Amino acid sequence: MKDENNMQKVALVTGAASGIGYEFTKLLVEDSYNIILIDKESDKLIEIKQSFENEYDSEIKIIAKDLSNPSSAKEIYDELTQQQIRIDILINNAGFGIFGKFTDTNWEEEYEMIQLHVVTSTLLVKLFLKGMVERKAGKILFVTSVAAFYPGPFMSIYNATKAYLQSFAEAIANELKGTGVTVTVLSPGLTKTGFQKTIGGKEPKINQSWASAVKVAQYGYKAMHSGRVIAIPGFLNYILANAGRFLTRNAATNIVGKLQKKNKG
Numbered sequence: 001m002k003d004e005n006n007m008q009k010v011a012l013v014t015g016a017a018s019g020i021g022y023e024f025t026k027l028l029v030e031d032s033y034n035i036i037l038i039d040k041e042s043d044k045l046i047e048i049k050q051s052f053e054n055e056y057d058s059e060i061k062i063i064a065k066d067l068s069n070p071s072s073a074k075e076i077y078d079e080l081t082q083q084q085i086r087i088d089i090l091i092n093n094a095g096f097g098i099f100g101k102f103t104d105t106n107w108e109e110e111y112e113m114i115q116l117h118v119v120t121s122t123l124l125v126k127l128f129l130k131g132m133v134e135r136k137a138g139k140i141l142f143v144t145s146v147a148a149f150y151p152g153p154f155m156s157i158y159n160a161t162k163a164y165l166q167s168f169a170e171a172i173a174n175e176l177k178g179t180g181v182t183v184t185v186l187s188p189g190l191t192k193t194g195f196q197k198t199i200g201g202k203e204p205k206i207n208q209s210w211a212s213a214v215k216v217a218q219y220g221y222k223a224m225h226s227g228r229v230i231a232i233p234g235f236l237n238y239i240l241a242n243a244g245r246f247l248t249r250n251a252a253t254n255i256v257g258k259l260q261k262k263n264k265g
C-alpha cells in the first residue's frame with residue numbers, strides 16, 4: 001500500500017504473534033503494507049516473518065519486546081525513528097486476562113496488565129500520533145472488549161483497563177475529527193484464541209458462540225479503514241455492550257459478576 005508520495009505505508013501491530021493480532025497482520029500484508037510485528041517471543045515472530053516474506057512482497061520487521069516494561073514504548077519509538085520508519089497505522093492489540101477475586105490475584109501480574117493495557121498503549125499513541133497529525137493521515141486501532149462496558153467482578157483489573165482504553169480512544173477520536181487521523185475501537189466478545197489460557201486455561205462454561213479471530217480481525221480492519229470509531233463485532237456482543245443502559249449500574253455489575261463466576265469459577 002503506497003501513500004500519495006509513492007512511499008510504502010507501514011503498520012505497527014502489538015501482540016502480532018497470535019490470535020486477533022496475527023489475523024490483522026495477515027490482512028495488512030495481503031494489502032501490501034510493510035509491517036512492524038511486536039510481541040513477547042522472538043521465535044514466533046521469526047517464523048511469521050519468514051512465512052510472510054516467502055508469500056508476500058511486504059517488508060516485515062520484528063521487535064520482540066515485553067510491552068509491560070515501562071520503557072518499551074519509548075524504546076520502540078526511538079528504534080523506528082532512528083531507522084526513519086514512520087508509522088501510518090498503529091494497532092494496539094496486545095493484551096491478556098486475569099481471573100479471580102482481587103484479594104487472591106497476583107499484584108505483579110496486575111501491574112503488568114496495567115502497564116501493558118494502559119501505560120504502553122497510551123504512550124505508543126502519544127509518540128506516534130504527532131507525526132500522523134503533521135502528515136494529516138493515519139489510523140489508530142485499539143482492541144478493547146465488551147468487558148470495557150461494565151465493571152467486572154472476578155476480572156476487575158481487566159475490565160477496568162479495557163474501560164480506560166475505550167474511554168481514552170473515543171475521546172481522542174473526537175479530538176482528532178478533521179485532522180485526517182482516525183481512531184477505531186474494536187470491542188470483541190468471546191473469540192477463539194490463546195487468550196483463554198491467560199485466564200486460568202479453562203474454557204468458559206457458558207456456551208456463548210465463539211467468534212473466530214479471522215472474523216473479528218476482518219470486522220475491525222474494515223471499520224478502521226472506513227474511519228468508524230466504535231466497532232463491536234457480532235449482534236449478541238452489540239446487545240451485551242449496550243444492555244447496561246437499561247439497567248442500574250449496580251444491577252449490571254451483579255449480573256456480570258454472576259456470569260463470570262458461573263463461566264470460569
Ligand SMILES: NC(=O)c1ccc[n+]([C@@H]2O[C@H](COP(=O)([O-])OP(=O)(O)OC[C@H]3O[C@@H](n4cnc5c(N)ncnc54)[C@H](OP(=O)(O)O)[C@@H]3O)[C@@H](O)[C@H]2O)c1
Binds near residue numbers: 065093188189190
Ligand atoms: N479472545 C477473546 O475472547 C477476547 C475477547 C475480547 C477482547 N480480547 C482482546 O483481544 C486482544 C488480543 O487477544 P487475543 O484474543 O488475540 O489473545 P492471544 O492469542 O493471547 O494474543 C495476544 C498476544 O499478545 C501478546 N502479549 C501479551 N502480553 C504481552 C506483553 N506484555 N508484551 C508483548 N506482547 C504481549 C501475547 O503473547 P504471549 O502469547 O507470548 O503471551 C499474544 O501473542 C487482547 O487485547 C484481548 O484483551 C480478546
